[in-house]
Amino acid sequence: MKNKRMAFGGLVAIALGAAVFIGIRNIAGGSNDPAEVMRIGGQAGGAIAGIGVALIAMSFFIAPRPKR
Numbered sequence: 304m305k306n307k308r309m310a311f312g313g314l315v316a317i318a319l320g321a322a323v324f325i326g327i328r329n330i331a332g333g334s335n336d337p338a339e340v341m342r343i344g345g346q347a348g349g350a351i352a353g354i355g356v357a358l359i360a361m362s363f364f365i366a367p368r369p370k371r
Contacts, residue, residue, distance in 0.1 A: 316355030
């Protein structure tokens, strides 16, 4: 792994995606259409987690900027 900071950012993004999904799940019960709310929440959480996975994958190929 070349860029540890990017990998850590990816892990944070995956955790944030899971938190979005869990947060939406908590408020879906009070909605008029809970299935639609969960579909939208799942898409949003999945997109955030997908960005995190991409960051982790890029961390193996992109080296950090050299220090001056």
